[in-house]
Amino acid sequence: MEIKTNKFKNFFKRYGALALVGVFTVAIALTVALTVGNSTSQVSTNSLSFQIPMNNAEVIKDYSDTKLQYNDVLNRWEIHLGIDFTSSTDTSVMSVLDGTVTSVSNNSLEGYIVEIAHDDGFVSIYSSLSENVLVNEGDEVRRGDKIGDASNSAGREFDDETALHFVLLKDGVEVDPNNYLDLGNK
Ligand SMILES: [Zn+2]
Known part of the structure; x- marks a missing residue:
């Protein structure tokens, strides 16, 4: 027991x-x-609070993935998977979010190009920059940091216009930046 x-x-x-x-x-x-x-x-x-990539930004060609828009440099109609910005006051181009610079390159069709990877699968691409690029591959940038200046270096699109061709990728696919940038409040 x-x-x-x-x-x-x-x-x-x-x-x-x-x-x-x-x-x-x-x-x-x-x-x-x-x-x-x-x-x-x-x-x-x-x-995910996106900054507009230029001060006093003005949209000169909007995003369209179905409607064709006329490219008067190449004399042809095409879709436009980005937004072209210009500014009458400031050519500075800023990162839209915190991120890491993954590529800095240039070619005659698109000018100087900076690609920045962000959280949540977003990548922002800034082309038609002047050769005065302020960042290098591997740099960490903060939202609003100046990365370069808009110019007419993108020969496929701009003649004498100073402009930025801005592309936003989400998980590797172009998305409409209007859905993320508050362009009504620039
Ligand atoms: Zn463009």
Whole structure:
């Protein structure tokens, strides 16, 4: 009888301890999940406040993925998977979000081009920049940092206009920047 009682106590102690460990594990996992979930949504809310890439920006050619627009340099109709901006006051071009410069290049059709990778699968591409590019591949930039100046270097699109051809990718696909940039509030 004495032995049986001890066995029962031992049995209870062992499984009671296991049950406690189980409850604590679940509680910790829930706490971690809730904390991570909250901080993630806060971070993405903050980082997804896009800045307009030029001061006093004026849209000279809008985004269109179906409607053809006339390219008067190449004399042809084409879709336009970006927005062309100009500004009468300032040629500065700014990063639309915090990010990392993934490429700086140039060619005669698009001029100097800077690509910046951001959170949530966004990549912004700035072309028709002058050779005075202020960032290098690998640089970290903050939203609003000046990366260069608009120019007429994109030979496929601009003759003597100083302009920025701006493209926004989401998960590798061009998206309409109007859905992300608050162009009514520039
Ligand atoms: Zn363009």
